[in-house]
Amino acid sequence: MPNVLIIDDNPAIATALSVLLSLHDIDSAHAADPAAGLQRLAEAEFDLVIQDMNFSLDTTSGEEGVALFRAIRAAHPDLPVILLTAWTHLEAAVDLIKAGAADYLAKPWDDARLVACVQNLLELSEASRELRQLKSGQRRRVEDLQRKLDLRGLVFADPAMAELLQLVSQVARADVPVLITGPNGAGKERIAEILQANSQVRDGPFVTLNCGALPSELIEAELFGAEVGAYTGAAKAREGKFEAADGGTLFLDEIGNLPPAGQMKLLRVLETGRFERLGSNRERQVRVRVLSATNADLGAMIRAGTFREDLYYRLNLIEIALPPLAARPGDILPLAEHFLGPQRRLSNAARDALRRHTWPGNVRELRNVMQRAGLLARGELIEPGDLGLAAQVRGAVSAAPSVPPTVENEPDRAEIEAALARAAGVVAQAASELGLSRQALYRRMERLGIARA
Structure with a gap:
């Protein structure tokens, strides 16, 4: 009571x-x-x-x-x-x-x-009180994960990431393939690094291959290696990614872009651990843990006949679905401060601008925004104008002329009245929360007929 x-x-x-x-x-x-x-x-x-x-x-x-x-x-x-x-x-x-x-x-x-x-x-x-208890529990959960896991410098605070990392901690030591799904820029490679760093082969090599960055005719040579003369320009034998990752982990990024021939040969390696270099008939055997990642809908690709269903189930013994940055808002400010470094601080208005942004480019976009702000800000304090988010919005609008342009930092009546209520009527405080100057908020209040009480 x-x-x-x-x-x-x-x-x-x-x-x-x-x-x-x-x-x-x-x-x-x-x-x-x-x-x-x-x-x-x-x-x-x-x-x-x-x-x-x-x-x-x-x-x-x-x-x-x-x-x-x-x-x-x-x-x-x-x-x-x-x-x-x-x-x-x-x-x-x-x-x-x-x-x-x-x-x-x-x-x-x-x-x-x-x-x-x-x-x-x-x-x-x-x-x-319930919120404080929840936050306290979340802090303890984060601290527990930080003690248990080598996070490879990952910065996080949102419960969604804590839940995901709990799953990472459970599967990291299991010698099974893991498929990491999520949008571009969300940090899938960092999750792969954490899985490797906490695995039974943590001391082995960690080899990466971006399956979308190479022409289809070179994918097999990259994966399995090639002998002299195996293809035009192959003047010397080369080791493939599987050989390089022997005793460790191979991370296949953008696995949805692997061509059909590469898919078939990858399936055989996952089933037997054996493969042949391009241009050779001698089998080689390796012990490699395979992690893969994609932003594609592999289920739709299977239905379209562009991705092998049997390979999908070989890669996807465990799926780790990494949410976009917008779905883990508790990570936005900790990551922003991490990217900004200790020499600069975010104003309250800049914090609000970061929270309101939708981050279509995810963590990669946030990192770029903070690096830009650090370079362009005139003082220690980062203000909304230093972030360049308004310019990004204007650029997106100008690229689609059929959509009426929006005005940045033009809150409506409900937003202004709510901010004034939270600030107990103190206009300067409400203006800071809304990312406006006091004079701009007064002008907006006058246009909307909001009293200055």
């Missing part, structure tokens, strides 16, 4: 508040002065504080109440506090709301308003 601490030196008021709250199934406790209130907070956990601002030693200025509030805020930064006072100074109210007070009510209070305020804050407090 929710628990509220009432700090007030007037026993009659404390009793009235306690009875009112009990009628709505809310438990409360009472402390008669600031020192007793702080002591109770140190000894027990409360969900909300209702504190007086005018104690017997300081009945007019409210300084003792201000000091109590600031002491509560310092020791319990997430604890909501409602301020009660018999006097009403607007400046003091605004200052304390800015400092984190949840609400500010004058005596005598309106019962319905006070109860509604308490109930709303208790619901928010419960949600915040």
Whole structure:
């Protein structure tokens, strides 16, 4: 049951508040002065504080109440506090709301308003506690993965990546083929590196081949090697990727681009561990763990007859589906700060711009954006204009003239009103959240008819 601490030196008021709250199934406790209130907070956990601002030693200025509030805020930064006072100074109210007070009510209070305020804050407090517990659990999960796995420098914080890496930790030591799927730029090769680094062949070679970067006539020579004269220009024998990866891992990127002849020969190697160099009839045998990756829909390619179904099942004993960056938003800011380096910082507006961007190019795009920002920013602080995201949007729009151009950083009425509410009406703070200057937000408010209250 929710628990509220009432700090007030007037026993009659404390009793009235306690009875009112009990009628709505809310438990409360009472402390008669600031020192007793702080002591109770140190000894027990409360969900909300209702504190007086005018104690017997300081009945007019409210300084003792201000000091109590600031002491509560310092020791319990997430604890909501409602301020009660018999006097009403607007400046003091605004200052304390800015400092984190949840609400500010004058005596005598309106019962319905006070109860509604308490109930709303208790619901928010419960949600915040659950969120803190969730984040704490997520941090422990991340730390556990960091202890268990060699992550090869991977930066992550999002639960989706923690879940994926949990799967990686389970299959890394199994000597089975793994298919890594996901969009371009999402980090499939990094996942392959982590699988290798935590495998039973971690000390063996890690060899990569991009199956989409070579002409089809050279794929077999790349995979299996070639003897002298096996093809035009083959002046000397060469070792293929399978031989180079013997005792370790072979990573086949863009496996969907492997031509049919290469697919057939790859299937045979996966089944037997044996192959022949191009232009040779001597079998060679290797022990290689094969990891592969694709951004293609291999199921559709099988139905179209362009990818062998039997090869698919050989490669896909375990599938690791890497989500796009937009589907793991908790990774955006940690990755951005990692790419930016310790010499630069992101402004709040830049952080918001990064969160709002859809990242069609995934982690690769984010890395490029942060490298650009680091080069072009004039000072230590990175602002939205340094990111170049608006220019990317304009470029995309100009490439498709049938679509009306959009205006960057033009929030609608609902977005502005929500930002103002979160900022307790402080325009400068709301403007920073929206990625606008204060003057730009004022102009936008005037156009939309939003009052400056």
